[in-house]
């Protein structure tokens with residue numbers, strides 16, 4: 001495939017990881033973030049894409065503060081929903097592929113087997129509703145990929161791993177972590193590689209992409225504590241013990257069979273991704 005890849009939300013966890021993959025592969029790319037390109041601005045988005053005539057636009061920009069979305073649903077819908085329509089229209093004008101990142105939060109999270117791409121959606125939060133609108137608008141791009149991921153952590157990001165690390169650094173000897181929500185922790189570096197391979201494969205449509213295996217937030221925290229060599233105790237607690245503005249899916253394990261068949265490989269196990277993330281020096 002010839003032509004550059006444009007990356008929105010380029011300062012975010014996934015945006016940075018994708019830029020690193022592009023650089024490693026010698027792929028021409030240009031990243032923009034809120035300081036240089038607000039995806040809500042239809043005219044600026046149209047001009048940028050028309051001038052660059054890219055092969056692909058990878059939309060990593062999003063309003064990702066899940067609890068804040070509850071009291072700012074209009075803003076969440078503008079960024080995570082409506083703006084995706086601007087990107088899709090601009091991609092259609094130059095024949096570019098639109099890659100839209102989405103989330104396990106589009107599902108209700110009330111079942112007991114992993115969600116497949118064509119399972120019914122049923123978001124329980126403003127964030128989930130806004131991301132579902134983004135999916136719908138991404139599908140108006142003649143060439144599109146909708147990639148649903150979950151429990152993402154990446155370099156220099158605000159994420160669960162860093163939250164646990166910070167608690168340990170502040171001397172906490174006992175952490176209380178929710179043990180009744182199950183999902184798939186996913187390392188942005190692994191996701192970025194899978195997205196690049198998906199684009200290069202020429203595939204289209206909707207894909208689930210998470211690291212292999214699943215756990216609870218408690219299990220995730222226990223593994224972080226273990227890998228950091230801490231003796232802190234990790235106490236399992238229920239979701240009810242931590243009331244939050246936005247409802248979280250109790251079960252949001254994603255079935256990645258379609259991705260595995262398309263790429264000929266699964267993403268690495270979540271424990272393996274976490275180990276590589278923690279082994280890298282901060283800021284690398």
Ligand SMILES: NC(=O)c1ccc[n+]([C@@H]2O[C@H](COP(=O)([O-])OP(=O)(O)OC[C@H]3O[C@@H](n4cnc5c(N)ncnc54)[C@H](OP(=O)(O)O)[C@@H]3O)[C@@H](O)[C@H]2O)c1
Pocket residue numbers: 008009010011012013014015033034037038039040059060061062063064079101102103104131148149150151152153157158
């Ligand atoms: N993080 C997760 O656990 C998770 C799980 C499932 C799916 N996802 C999806 O995966 C994608 C990447 O997530 P991530 O964790 O890499 O996100 P992130 O680290 O929060 O990065 C998102 C970036 O988008 C920027 N942004 C916000 N509003 C914008 C706008 N109007 N125009 C342009 N840029 C804007 C943000 O800037 P500011 O920081 O200045 O706001 C930030 O740099 C998103 O689509 C997200 O919904 C994430």
